[in-house]
Amino acid sequence: MSWGAVADQLVIGLSAGAIFVLVSLGLTMIFGMLNVLNFTHGVLYMVGAYLGYVLAGATGSFWLALVGAPLLVAGLGLLVERIGIRPVADRPHLIQFLATYGLTLVIEQLVRVVWGNGAYSVPRPAVFAGTVWLGFMELPRYRLFLVVAAAGACGALGWLLARTRWGAVIRATAEDPEMAALLRVDTRRVSSAVFAGGAGLAAFGGVLAAPEFSVNPSMGDEILVIAFLVVIVGGLGSLRGAILSALIIAQASSLGLLLVERFSDVLTFSLMAMVLMLRPVGLFGRREGR
Amino acid sequence: MRRPDPPDLLRLENVHGYYGDSHIIQGLSLAVGEGTVVSIMGRNGVGKTTALRCITGLLRPREGRVIFDGRDIAGLPPHAIARLGIALVPEDRRIFGSLTVEENLLLAAGGRRSAVGEALDFFPPLRDYLRRPGDRLSGGEQQMLAIARALVARPRLVAIDEPLEGLAPVVAERIQAILESLRGRLTVLVVEQNLRWLLRVADRHYVLNQGRTVFEGTSAELAANPGVIDRFLGVSV
Numbered sequence: 001m002s003w004g005a006v007a008d009q010l011v012i013g014l015s016a017g018a019i020f021v022l023v024s025l026g027l028t029m030i031f032g033m034l035n036v037l038n039f040t041h042g043v044l045y046m047v048g049a050y051l052g053y054v055l056a057g058a059t060g061s062f063w064l065a066l067v068g069a070p071l072l073v074a075g076l077g078l079l080v081e082r083i084g085i086r087p088v089a090d091r092p093h094l095i096q097f098l099a100t101y102g103l104t105l106v107i108e109q110l111v112r113v114v115w116g117n118g119a120y121s122v123p124r125p126a127v128f129a130g131t132v133w134l135g136f137m138e139l140p141r142y143r144l145f146l147v148v149a150a151a152g153a154c155g156a157l158g159w160l161l162a163r164t165r166w167g168a169v170i171r172a173t174a175e176d177p178e179m180a181a182l183l184r185v186d187t188r189r190v191s192s193a194v195f196a197g198g199a200g201l202a203a204f205g206g207v208l209a210a211p212e213f214s215v216n217p218s219m220g221d222e223i224l225v226i227a228f229l230v231v232i233v234g235g236l237g238s239l240r241g242a243i244l245s246a247l248i249i250a251q252a253s254s255l256g257l258l259l260v261e262r263f264s265d266v267l268t269f270s271l272m273a274m275v276l277m278l279r280p281v282g283l284f285g286r287r288e289g290r
Numbered sequence: 291m292r293r294p295d296p297p298d299l300l301r302l303e304n305v306h307g308y309y310g311d312s313h314i315i316q317g318l319s320l321a322v323g324e325g326t327v328v329s330i331m332g333r334n335g336v337g338k339t340t341a342l343r344c345i346t347g348l349l350r351p352r353e354g355r356v357i358f359d360g361r362d363i364a365g366l367p368p369h370a371i372a373r374l375g376i377a378l379v380p381e382d383r384r385i386f387g388s389l390t391v392e393e394n395l396l397l398a399a400g401g402r403r404s405a406v407g408e409a410l411d412f413f414p415p416l417r418d419y420l421r422r423p424g425d426r427l428s429g430g431e432q433q434m435l436a437i438a439r440a441l442v443a444r445p446r447l448v449a450i451d452e453p454l455e456g457l458a459p460v461v462a463e464r465i466q467a468i469l470e471s472l473r474g475r476l477t478v479l480v481v482e483q484n485l486r487w488l489l490r491v492a493d494r495h496y497v498l499n500q501g502r503t504v505f506e507g508t509s510a511e512l513a514a515n516p517g518v519i520d521r522f523l524g525v526s527v
Contacts (some may be wrong), residue, residue, distance in 0.1 A: 168393045182377070183372065
């Protein structure tokens with residue numbers, strides 16, 4: 001095992017982590033806000049990747065796809081929230097699981113009907129072909145872009161939540177929806193907006209992932225398992241926790257490949273089980289799910 | 291000569307409120323005249339807070355009407371009722387701990403900084419900790435912020451639930467002074483245990499027992515009725 005190989009794995013881990021961060025942030029925000037375990041989050045990511053593929057193909061512009069697909073999926077998110085989440089918002093988590101998982105199957109099958117079971121690839125934008133020399137290793141430009149884009153999205157989200165009036169409304173509604181409503185906030189609309197925003201973030205991750213990985217109907221299931229792991233380990237509802245745990249999980253899984261090869265997942269999941277044994281509410285969690 | 295009674299801004303007519311199967315409010319009727327201060331009293335668990343929840347939309351009455359400014363608001367969602375001009379200062383204050391004092395006020399003011407400025411003129415001590423998170427305020431500071439937050443949106447009626455509970459006597463006096471300064475400026479519905487204070491500041495009183503009104507009248511009428519005070523409030527004046 002050479003240092004070069006370790007550096008390579010770290011970079012792979014970082015770019016995978018960037019995708020995990022984007023998907024998990026939406027999931028944890030939706031939980032923090034609506035107290036709903038949203039199992040449709042994975043297919044929203046997947047639909048984002050497909051729409052990215054379609055838009056990039058139709059317009060010839062990856063950038064249009066990167067902006068357009070998340071907006072379309074945010075709209076889809078509004079629909080999903082209305083028909084799949086709101087009717088079960090006050091029900092136990094098991095009911096929410098059944099409802100959102102059922103909707104997941106429907107959406108995934110629709111995607112298979114439209115695009116088939118095969119995989120598609122989205123070409124990297126020409127600017128990101130090739131690598132940059134970091135002084136000690138070659139870094140594929142697109143991976144660097146992934147990390148920068150995810151960091152930018154985190155920064156923008158942080159700014160929105162901490163510095164804007166909208167952010168204050170969202171934080172207040174997450175903390176005490178009844179009191180927010182007493183202060184004239186239409187909390188249902190805030191919840192819908194947060195859900196749509198989370199869906200858009202997942203789709204943003206999906207479009208970013210498309211050139212790096214393939215676009216296929218089961219990509220949603222794979223990311224969903226990881227995103228739930230990230231969110232639970234980070235602490236349900238905690239944004240900082242989601243970011244930190246996404247990066248740790250991505251690195252554990254990436255470096256694990258080097259250490260124990262195909263048992264990498266075993267390593268990752270054992271590590272996370274240990275975290276939860278030591279800290280059942282997760283790294284930054286304050287409460288356990290109902 | 292007695293002045294004519296002001297028109298009712300708020301009227302409850304035969305309101306019934308439940309928590310699950312528990313019948314908490316059992317046919318409550320009351321009227322709050324525009325510009326008056328009205329108290330709701332009674333022992334713990336008689337439905338005082340539940341009555342306020344029915345008025346503000348946090349609990350949908352199963353029966354009866356809640357008339358505000360001539361319109362039946364029973365069943366409207368809380369934000370819609372608040373937008374009509376009813377504000378609540380809840381019993382446990384419910385300051386947003388993750389928001390600063392300023393953010394708490396701005397949220398309530400719908401983002402209007404000028405309104406926040408006016409509220410701060412009314413509550414000067416709040417100026418000293420505008421950037422402090424809500425969960426790092428003392429009980430008295432939280433109560434002051436809760437009142438400021440209710441007033442900043444310029445409601446027509448403010449409902450206040452146990453504003454003096456849990457406050458040190460000196461702090462309670464300050465809150466009392468603030469509330470007394472509201473007299474005549476807006477309509478106030480207040481739930482409190484401090485009978486002596488209410489007799490002084492409120493125009494009318496409703497004494498509740500088991501979700502129903504058992505006494506209704508002015509301070510003079512209540513003070514002249516030690517039987518009600520002793521039986522339903524369990525205190526002596």
